[in-house]
Amino acid sequence: MHPSPPPRSAAPKPKPKGAVNEPTTEVISLLRRAEQALLHKDITGSLRIAKRAKERDPNTGTVAAFVAWVQVLAGEMKPPAAIQELDAVLAKEPGCTQARVYKAKLLKRENKVHEAMAEFEAVLADEPDNKDAQNELKLILLTMRPGR
Numbered sequence: 001m002h003p004s005p006p007p008r009s010a011a012p013k014p015k016p017k018g019a020v021n022e023p024t025t026e027v028i029s030l031l032r033r034a035e036q037a038l039l040h041k042d043i044t045g046s047l048r049i050a051k052r053a054k055e056r057d058p059n060t061g062t063v064a065a066f067v068a069w070v071q072v073l074a075g076e077m078k079p080p081a082a083i084q085e086l087d088a089v090l091a092k093e094p095g096c097t098q099a100r101v102y103k104a105k106l107l108k109r110e111n112k113v114h115e116a117m118a119e120f121e122a123v124l125a126d127e128p129d130n131k132d133a134q135n136e137l138k139l140i141l142l143t144m145r146p147g148r
Helices: 025-039 043-056 061-073 079-092 097-109 113-126 131-143
Strands: none
Touching: 025 043, 025 061, 043 061, 061 079, 061 097, 079 097, 097 113, 097 131, 113 131
């Protein structure tokens, strides 16, 4: 009897179109640090850490979305350019909720309230417990004038 050849490692299965790329543990850690810096109003530090995360994983939508958002906060990018970048993320990863939330916030800043509402509603359709989208949508509804 001949020895059987070693088992071949299975080729990674291709991700379905629109699947969300999962970041590595290192990238998740960097993203959390960037979010913490932002919570402490350290926009420059947050952006520096977020860019490092994007260098390590340029294909994850959540990372690209966060970088675009913080670039706007830091004044490095104008909202329309960031919205385009977020649209590109969503074209690759339609399920990237955070990209949709940031896009909606930027649309709101650009006074495109109805488009922002539609984006927040799309987030809530996918994630009914998303507090960020819930709060932003409530704020829009509270500040809207009738007939607007």
